[in-house]
Amino acid sequence: MGTNTMGRRIQLGLIGGGPGSVIGETHRIAARLDGHYDIVAAALSSNAERARQAAADLFIAPERAYASWRQMLDTEAARTDRIDAVAIMTPNDSHHAICMLALERGFHVICDKPLANDLAQARDIAARVKATQAEFCVTYCYSGFPMVRQARDMIRAGELGEIRQVHLQYVQSYLAHRDLPAGWRTEAGRAGSSLVLMDIGTHAFHLGAFVTGMDVMRLCADVGSAIPGRTIDDYVSALLRYENGARGSLWVTNAAAGSEHGLSFRVHGDKGGLEWHQEEPNRLIHRRQDAFEQIITRRLGPATSEGAQRSTRIAIGHPEGYLEAFANLYTEFAQRVAARMGGCPVDDSPTLFPGVSDGVKGLAFVAASVKSMATGGWQDVERV
Template sequence: MRRLRMGMIGGGPGSFIGPVHRIAAELDREIELVAGAFSSNAGRSRAAGEQYRIDPSRAYADVAALIAGETARADGVDFVTIVSPNHHHLPAARAALAAGIPVLSDKPATATLAEAQELADVVRGAALPYALTYTYSGYPLVREARARIAAGALGTIRKVVVEYPQGWLAGEASGKQAEWRVDPARAGEGGCIGDIGVHALHLAEFVTGLRVTELLADLAAVVPGRALDDDCTVLLRFENGARGVLLTSQIEIGELNGLRIRAYGDRGGLVWKQEEPNSLTLYDLDGGCSMVRAGTALLGADAAARTRTPGGHPEGYLEAFANLYRDFAALLRGEPAPLLPGIEDGLRGMAFIATAVAASRDRAGWVPLSV
């Protein structure tokens, strides 16, 4: 079975997420990065191609050149991955899908809800694989948490608390990675809510299997002069009547990447922390507490299949990303990948951003979240 050929859009010099995608894609040797339009600057794209050690002729000056060059080759790319800032996602995905090239995109799907709705129409019309890298759904113990809730281990879910604190934007937003995230022209209508809030929402819905139906949002741009939110508090109501809280912030000094989810039912509860990803804590109604660890015989089938090392050998962020790439490779080969986030997840995320931003701005109280 040959390795699938990947093209990358974005991920040029100074990119954080581009190298992450490349490492993750190639981890299981099912995929190989062979081409890219790594920057809107032709020279920087060539430089990135050298860093990624691809054929210099396949480091293209722009997306149009990438698509033209690769569709003309007998050994052209099997798909492209989009790792550029949010405002590039729609035009890049639309161009690739129009050329018959499947797409894996970094989240959020687009910069605005209107763009996401347009992209959804394009994806449905193209009838080609399209997926989003909601990274945390790739962690084995996140999938274990989902499976246990679905099997009724916690009973009826009553309360969900999802937190995602960071502190790296507590001061001046300097440097490539910070600057575009606080710029509405490149990030879109949401700041923190769009960068990490969508991760938190997706995790809450993915783990519980429940959709949020209403929200009450309080978003703030805490750092003086900032145009987009950097601190967010959102109350949630789920379709089964459960209540929830979503807390995301990028101004909490000392916090690194503290994503955590807690879910409580009428029979038990669970906790998973991204910074301690190989342990899942379970609570019983009678006061009992137990821990499930990665790489052990206690895991269900899906979590076990997404674990690469024996217990006690930590796996984390790169391996979670790699699990999504493994799922996407399966999809390209015509195999099922039911847990891989797709365009409907993208629409949910963008509807969440738009709804929370508008509700907070207008002090609208409780508003429906629908898509």
């Protein structure tokens, strides 16, 4: 997974992701997996006592177990041994304020998706990133799977020819029961303008853009609930029109009873197609117009693309999955931060890990989808 050019680990502070948080533990495992980080500071809960106890459970020194994120950012900024970066895993409606202050205090930032609660906030964060020249990662973690990167490399190498169709699905059963689960996601306004679009819709949208390298220019969306009487969005289907004229579709729901995870893509060009399912992440199906179907599997060695090789840790026969994909983003982010802090040249070319512009594009997709539902027609997706 590469080397750290600074010769030391990145000093990381955590915001959110405390007791009861599934995504918090995922972030911590991802940060530790390749040995690039020391987790040395944290504000893990909005409850001060719970925050201190949770930090103690992670063996964080008492003086760096903070009662609030503001206290952590202000105090750490003044320390001689200050943290290098922060990882934010709080509810959506807090991302903007935390990101803005973290950047102002001079920290690099890893932010859980979505970037913010609306497009205006996302653009605000992007402007601050540009002004500060900070490294910024939005954890669209599925882009870290080796076979996703294999697909990306094959498409860029022209193996599918001209892309003509892109079909994206993310089908869960999290909200299939009539009674909504407790938590901030189902509280009015906290998840943004649409729960399903913000929570998992942006994941599917980003996966399509990451694999194809193309932006959606226009869309026509049906957004709402598949459960009669429910006011929270749990369903979206959309027709997509890409920049090269390719057509596509997106079906995302967290109210499909019996489904587990259900994230997948199918991309077809004039020479063939690729298909990938996150529930079988180490297999990529390559269908060629004039040849037999091929199953490409994750493995070390020259048989796979450069992107797949750099994202693979374990020899053939041993599966890798979600945590490893998440860790790929953390490791690539650490390498960029280390290079920048070590005075090494860092160009402005797009990073392999999702950056702030990917976060802005996700919110532009959400805004266009909500507007399309309101107007009942096609909408342009704002350019980023």
